[in-house]
Amino acid sequence: MDINTRIEDQLKSSNVLLYMKGTPDFPQCGFSGQAIAALKAIGQPFSYVNIFEDQEIREGLKAYSDWPTFPQLYVKGELVGGCDIMIEMYNSGELKDLLEK
Numbered sequence: 498m499d500i501n502t503r504i505e506d507q508l509k510s511s512n513v514l515l516y517m518k519g520t521p522d523f524p525q526c527g528f529s530g531q532a533i534a535a536l537k538a539i540g541q542p543f544s545y546v547n548i549f550e551d552q553e554i555r556e557g558l559k560a561y562s563d564w565p566t567f568p569q570l571y572v573k574g575e576l577v578g579g580c581d582i583m584i585e586m587y588n589s590g591e592l593k594d595l596l597e598k
């Protein structure tokens with residue numbers, strides 16, 4: 498299976514998916530930690546993929562999304578953005594609205 502198909506399968510498997518460094522309990526970078534804190538504060542279910550556990554996903558996602566950094570948040574298969582965008586949206590209430598739809 499090619500990498501884009503694998504990514505698309507992952508995106509279809511969850512309405513809210515965060516590609517991150519580490520896990521929600523043990524984020525392995527500050528940006529992933531902030532992203533998880535925002536998602537947990539909203540309280541809606543989400544899934545995650547630890548990019549450190551799959552080098553092919555880590556590299557393939559950069560090309561797939563045309564977004565070079567992690568974390569990357571996807572809602573219903575669409576890229577929302579990284580940590581900065583997530584925090585801005587969280588602070589304005591937009592992220593909560595998006596996740597509750």
